[in-house]
Amino acid sequence: MNFNKQFFLFIILISIICITENKTVSESRTFEQKKVERTEKKIQENLLFTLGCNSCHAFEGPSKKIPLNARKRIKGPNLWIAGNKYQKKYLETWLQKPTPIRGVIWGTMRKGTFHHPSLSSQKAKIVSSLLQNYKDLQIKTGTVPKWKKIPRRILRKARILFQKKTPCYSCHKVYIRKTVYRTPIKVGGESGPSFINAGKRLKGDFIYFFLKNPKRYNPNGRMPVFGDKAFHVLNETDMVALSAYIMSFR
Ligand code: HEC
Ligand code: HEC
Numbered sequence: 001m002n003f004n005k006q007f008f009l010f011i012i013l014i015s016i017i018c019i020t021e022n023k024t025v026s027e028s029r030t031f032e033q034k035k036v037e038r039t040e041k042k043i044q045e046n047l048l049f050t051l052g053c054n055s056c057h058a059f060e061g062p063s064k065k066i067p068l069n070a071r072k073r074i075k076g077p078n079l080w081i082a083g084n085k086y087q088k089k090y091l092e093t094w095l096q097k098p099t100p101i102r103g104v105i106w107g108t109m110r111k112g113t114f115h116h117p118s119l120s121s122q123k124a125k126i127v128s129s130l131l132q133n134y135k136d137l138q139i140k141t142g143t144v145p146k147w148k149k150i151p152r153r154i155l156r157k158a159r160i161l162f163q164k165k166t167p168c169y170s171c172h173k174v175y176i177r178k179t180v181y182r183t184p185i186k187v188g189g190e191s192g193p194s195f196i197n198a199g200k201r202l203k204g205d206f207i208y209f210f211l212k213n214p215k216r217y218n219p220n221g222r223m224p225v226f227g228d229k230a231f232h233v234l235n236e237t238d239m240v241a242l243s244a245y246i247m248s249f250r
Helices: 002-050 068-073 088-096 121-131 152-165 204-212 236-247
Strands: 174-176 185-187
Touching: 002 121, 088 121, 152 236, 204 236
Parallel strands: none
Antiparallel strands: 174 185
C-alpha cells in the first residue's frame, strides 16, 4: 500500500515535470517564431532597397511640388499609396511582366514607352504583398461600392460624364462602346495613364479620393482638379459614379 502511494506520487511528479517542460518549450518556440517574423519583415522592407526600387520610386508622401525644370529628377511614380491604389494580384503579375501604362515617358510629354525591370515570381509575390502596406490613412475604404455589375442608371450617368461632359478620354486610353459601332473601340490620348483593364489594376476608393484631390497624389501631374470651387464640374455623386465606371473596365 505504502509502495503504491509512493509510486502514485512519483507518477504525478513526472507528469508535472513533463507539463512544465513542454510549456517552456512551446513558450520559447513562440518567442523564436516572433523573432523570425520580425527579421522577415525587416528583410522584406530592405528588399525594396536591395532590388533598387528606391532609385526610381519614392515610398513616402504626400510628395511635394517640384518646379518644371527639375522634373527630370523624378524617375517613376511615388509608391507611398501603392496599398490604396493597386490590387495585389495585379501587382504580382505586372511585376513579373511589366507592360507600359503610359504612352509618354513618365513625368514628361515625350512620346515613348518605358521598359520596367521585371522580378521573378517569388520576389514579385513578396514585393506585391509588401506594397499593400504602403497606405494613405486619409483614403477611406467602402466609399465606392464594389458592384459585380455596375447598375444601369449609374453606368448611363458615368458614361455621359466620362465621354461628353468631362472628356476623360482625351487623356486616358479606353475601350468605349458607342451607339454607332457594334464592338467597343479603342480611343484616348497619351498624357494620362491608360484605363484599359483599370478595373483589374486600380482600387475604386483610390480613384474617388484621387479625383477629389489629385494634387495630393500627383502634385506634378497634369490631371485637372474637377471638383474644386473654381472648376466645379463634378460633384461627389458624379465622382463615385465615375470611379465605379472606371472599375468596370476589365
Ligand atoms: C529605372 C527606374 C525604375 C526602377 C529601378 C523601378 N521602377 Fe517601377 N516604375 C518606373 C517607371 C518609369 C514607372 C512608370 C511606368 C509606365 O508609365 O509605364 C514605374 C511604375 C511602377 C509601378 C506602377 C505600375 C502601374 O500600374 O502604374 C510599380 C508598382 C512599380 N513601378 C514598382 C517597382 C518596384 C517594386 C521596383 C523594384 C523592384 C521598381 N518599380 C523599380 C521606374 C522604375
Ligand atoms: C488633361 C488631361 C487629363 C484629363 C482631361 C483627365 N485626366 Fe486623369 N490623369 C491625367 C494625368 C496626367 C494623370 C496622372 C499622371 C500619371 O500618372 O501619369 C491622371 C491620373 C488619373 C487617375 C489616377 C490613375 C493612375 O493610374 O495614376 C485617375 C483615376 C484619373 N486620372 C481619372 C480621370 C477622370 C475620371 C477624368 C475625367 C473626369 C480624367 N482623369 C481626365 C490627365 C488627365
